[in-house]
Amino acid sequence: xxxxxxxxxxxxxxxxxxxxxxxxxxxxxxxxxxxxxxxxxxxxxxxxxxxxxxxxxxxxxxxxxxxxxxxxxxxxxxxxxxxxxxxxxxxxxxxxxxxxxxxxxxxxxxxxxxxxxxxxxxxxxxxxxxxxxxxxxxxxxxxxxxxxxxxx
Amino acid sequence: xxxxxxxxxxxxxxxxxxxxxxxxxxxxxxxxxxxxxxxxxxxxxxxxxxxxxxxxxxxxxxxxxxxxxxxxxxxxxxxxxxxxxxxxxxxxxxxxxxxxxxxxxxxxxxxxxxxxxxxxxxxxxxxxxxxxxxxxxxxxxxxxxxxxxxxxxxxxxxxxxxxxxxxxxxxxxxxxxxxxxxxxxxxxxxxxxxxxxxxxxxxxxxxxxxxxxxxxxxxxxxxxxxxxxxxxxxxxxxxxxxxxxxxxxxxxxxxxxxxxxxxxxxxxxxxxxxxxxxxxxxxxxxxxxxxxxxxxxxxxxxxxxxxxxxxxxxxxxxxxxxxxxxxxxxxxxxxxxxxxxxxxxxxxxxxxxxxxxxxxxxxxxxxxxxxxxxxxxxxxxxxxxxxxxxxxxxxxxxxxxxxxxxxxxxxxxxxxxxxxxxxxxxxxxxxxxxxxxxxxxxxxxxxxxxxxxxxxxxxxxxxxxxxxxxxxxxxxxxxxxxxxxxxxxxxxxxxxxxxxxxxxxxxxxxxxxxxxxxxxxxxxxxxxxxxxxxxxxxxxxxxxxxxxxxxxxxxxxxxxxxxxxxxxxxxxxxxxxxxxxxxxxxxxxxxxxxxxxxxxxxxxxxxxxxxxxxxxxxxxxxxxxxxxxxxxxxxxxxxxxxxxxxxxxxxxxxxxxxxxxxxxxxxxxxxxxxxxxxxxxxx
Numbered sequence: 001x002x003x004x005x006x007x008x009x010x011x012x013x014x015x016x017x018x019x020x021x022x023x024x025x026x027x028x029x030x031x032x033x034x035x036x037x038x039x040x041x042x043x044x045x046x047x048x049x050x051x052x053x054x055x056x057x058x059x060x061x062x063x064x065x066x067x068x069x070x071x072x073x074x075x076x077x078x079x080x081x082x083x084x085x086x087x088x089x090x091x092x093x094x095x096x097x098x099x100x101x102x103x104x105x106x107x108x109x110x111x112x113x114x115x116x117x118x119x120x121x122x123x124x125x126x127x128x129x130x131x132x133x134x135x136x137x138x139x140x141x142x143x144x145x146x147x148x149x150x151x152x
Numbered sequence: 153x154x155x156x157x158x159x160x161x162x163x164x165x166x167x168x169x170x171x172x173x174x175x176x177x178x179x180x181x182x183x184x185x186x187x188x189x190x191x192x193x194x195x196x197x198x199x200x201x202x203x204x205x206x207x208x209x210x211x212x213x214x215x216x217x218x219x220x221x222x223x224x225x226x227x228x229x230x231x232x233x234x235x236x237x238x239x240x241x242x243x244x245x246x247x248x249x250x251x252x253x254x255x256x257x258x259x260x261x262x263x264x265x266x267x268x269x270x271x272x273x274x275x276x277x278x279x280x281x282x283x284x285x286x287x288x289x290x291x292x293x294x295x296x297x298x299x300x301x302x303x304x305x306x307x308x309x310x311x312x313x314x315x316x317x318x319x320x321x322x323x324x325x326x327x328x329x330x331x332x333x334x335x336x337x338x339x340x341x342x343x344x345x346x347x348x349x350x351x352x353x354x355x356x357x358x359x360x361x362x363x364x365x366x367x368x369x370x371x372x373x374x375x376x377x378x379x380x381x382x383x384x385x386x387x388x389x390x391x392x393x394x395x396x397x398x399x400x401x402x403x404x405x406x407x408x409x410x411x412x413x414x415x416x417x418x419x420x421x422x423x424x425x426x427x428x429x430x431x432x433x434x435x436x437x438x439x440x441x442x443x444x445x446x447x448x449x450x451x452x453x454x455x456x457x458x459x460x461x462x463x464x465x466x467x468x469x470x471x472x473x474x475x476x477x478x479x480x481x482x483x484x485x486x487x488x489x490x491x492x493x494x495x496x497x498x499x500x501x502x503x504x505x506x507x508x509x510x511x512x513x514x515x516x517x518x519x520x521x522x523x524x525x526x527x528x529x530x531x532x533x534x535x536x537x538x539x540x541x542x543x544x545x546x547x548x549x550x551x552x553x554x555x556x557x558x559x560x561x562x563x564x565x566x567x568x569x570x571x572x573x574x575x576x577x578x579x580x581x582x583x584x585x586x587x588x589x590x591x592x593x594x595x596x597x598x599x600x601x602x603x604x605x606x607x608x609x610x611x612x613x614x615x616x617x618x619x620x621x622x623x624x625x626x627x628x629x630x631x632x633x634x635x636x637x638x639x640x641x642x643x644x645x646x647x648x649x650x651x652x653x654x655x656x657x658x659x660x661x662x663x664x665x666x667x668x669x670x671x672x673x674x675x676x677x678x679x680x681x682x683x684x685x686x687x688x689x690x691x692x693x694x695x696x697x698x699x700x701x702x703x704x705x706x707x708x709x710x711x712x713x714x715x716x717x718x719x720x721x722x723x724x725x726x727x728x729x730x731x732x733x734x735x736x737x738x739x740x741x742x743x744x745x746x747x748x749x750x751x752x753x754x755x756x757x758x759x760x761x762x763x764x765x766x767x768x769x770x771x772x773x774x775x776x777x778x779x780x781x782x783x784x785x786x787x788x789x790x791x792x793x794x795x796x797x798x799x800x801x802x803x804x805x806x807x808x809x810x811x812x813x814x815x816x817x818x819x820x821x822x823x824x825x826x827x828x829x830x831x832x833x834x835x
Binding site: 001002003004005006007009010011013027029030031034039040043044045050052054055056057066068070072075076078079080082083084085086087088089090091092093094095096097098099100101103104105108112116118126131134 | 154160178180181183191201203232234242253293
């Protein structure tokens with residue numbers, strides 16, 4: 001695995017999902033539009049809410065973004081730990097009633113192992129405890145040994 | 153470590169624990185870029201990945217320190233590394249420091265970072281210089297950072313400067329409070345004091361807490377909360393009801409998402425279309441009848457909905473059976489346009505063919521104001537510099553308002569130049585051309601894009617000759633000459649680094665000058681002059697008023713002296729000290745003091761006692777000069793000793809005292825008594 005820079009990784013991700021027929025959209029502004037519940041955009045899906053709820057029709061049913069996000073809920077811990085951040089970038093691929101688990105799981109695996117070049121031996125998928133469908137996809141389609149999968 | 157989170161939206165929870173399978177299944181999957189980089193770059197923390205390390209290193213360089221040498225310093229280094237990123241990006245999206253909402257979040261982040269800079273021993277302002285590193289590291293993915301570089305740095309510098317002042321003030325007040333706490337034997341800062349620091353002095357509460365914590369003190373958070381209650385309640389009242397996704401709950405949400413409206417009003421003001429949706433304020437309806445208020449949605453509309461600072465069109469919608477007066481036009485979610493108003497005649501039904509007619513005069517005036525705003529924007533950049541960015545705009549049929557970034561009040565000369573440039577471009581007869589093109593092509597034309605605005609892939613470019621190119625969805629005149637005239641009414645500051653210009657165009661300018669002319673004519677009539685001789689006449693009048701006032705002053709002074717008579721005849725000498733005790737008519741306390749000073753100058757050394765009957769009340773003063781004091785005179789005791797004769801009391805210092813009384817008949821007794829009291833003092 002090559003030690004790709006942050007700017008390279010961002011481009012690799014967006015290009016990868018563009019190759020899977022996603023519409024590559026620019027990061028939305030940190031200032032939410034038509035959303036009183038939110039002071040500042042805090043996740044990749046936040047600016048896409050109207051597409052998820054069906055209030056607006058998305059420009060395409062597959063969308064990929066790298067969204068700038070600000071979260072200040074944990075501001076007291078920023079600096080004190082090496083994990084907390086108030087600013088981060090969220091890579092996202094979204095399906096609005098289009099593809100579902102098979103593609104989502106397959107592409108996340110493909111991106112990590114083939115595009116970025118992570119060692120598959122070091123990756124441990126986790127699934128929702130009752131999601132047998134996801135378990136089947138991981139073990140049968142991707143070929144991950146059952147004992148490497150954790151249920152939550 | 154979790155790198156990727158796949159969210160499958162498959163079931164709907166009805167709130168009672170029952171899940172049903174959704175018709176539309178969605179995928180919302182995300183991966184934090186920073187976390188991915190930690191794994192890929194095989195480093196320990198997010199602060200070690202390439203883009204973050206560059207910032208971290210720059211901080212160490214500015215502070216002259218090392219990372220991982222001192223845990224306390226590392227906290228500050230990490231905090232600044234993070235906060236400079238959030239603040240840089242927030243400003244690039246048009247958020248400005250303020251005391252509420254997003255602006256407060258930004259202010260708090262900037263101030264925390266600035267404070268930790270101080271903890272690291274950085275003496276000078278450093279945020280702007282550090283922000284340059286953020287911009288360099290991230291402009292690859294966010295070109296807007298490079299575009300707004302100068303603006304971002306300016307905002308950071310200004311806020312850091314403000315923080316320096318606030319912090320100095322706040323620290324000294326907090327130190328004072330700490331002293332009081334020590335004296336009172338408590339280790340808890342009261343809620344009122346904590347709130348006072350926050351509310352009156354703008355000192356961030358988290359800083360108060362951190363500083364207290366460092367010294368082993370605490371803060372009464374409950375008490376602070378009580379003080380905050382009022383502000384919070386006000387804020388809550390201001391907020392509206394929201395639905396589960398946060399948007400305003402409105403009747404418009406029940407409209408089918410497939411309903412859309414095409415805007416056809418750039419070049420026509422009258423259009424035939426079909427009514428697709430009707431609503432009252434609370435529900436979808438099939439028809440609206442006479443007197444009812446509601447909203448009409450049609451397939452195609454010439455009505456411009458409020459957007460990009462341009463106010464909505466008004467007008468009428470007519471069908472075979474009814475007529476609807478459009479009072480407002482709004483853009484709704486999902487590409488719909490709502491015409492809000494009232495049925496003035498008959499009935500309108502869903503499916504009816506309708507004729508939509510925009511109020512042409514109002515639209516025309518709005519276009520003039522909007523086009524003039526573009527000319528103003530460009531003229532400001534020419535006169536003030538390229539740091540001028542639009543931060544807000546409002547145009548309607550009456551006037552235009554333009555907010556922009558600039559760091560000082562504009563001079564009269566600058567305003568005159570801007571106004572002249574805009575009027576030159578109006579006279580230059582420039583054709584206004586609009587073109588729809590890809591965002592990248594638009595950027596190549598050098599079009600000015602607006603702050604924090606989100607643009608689609610296709611944008612509309614509005615060009616006025618070679619003078620102005622701007623991305624804009626608004627309506628404009630066909631040629632700048634249609635604007636006719638441009639006049640700036642005011643220029644003032646509305647926030648840190650943000651100025652506002654209000655101006656008029658077209659008929660607005662003529663009306664403005666007409667009213668000005670009427671005022672001048674009226675003024676001339678009142679002054680019995682003509683507009684041409686008005687200034688001269690005013691000059692004469694001012695000189696005359698001045699001469700008259702000085703004459704009046706000298707007459708008053710003369711009258712006062714005369715009223716006093718030949719008071720100097722009343723001077724008596726008591727044990728070698730001159731005493732002047734006299735009464736004057738109708739003088740207030742201030743007048744008596746002035747008079748006393750004048751008499752003192754005449755008298756040289758001695759004691760003065762003055763009384764006056766002012767409308768049935770007695771005012772009195774006593775004064776003693778230095779020489780009289782050295783011989784034992786005391787004005788305060790003197791006045792105390794005689795005030796009883798007029799039914800009053802008072803006192804004062806040895807050199808100067810005053811008193812009031814209720815019985816003017818006792819004035820002669822007072823004057824006689826003054827000599828006796830003084831004699832006893834000199835004894």
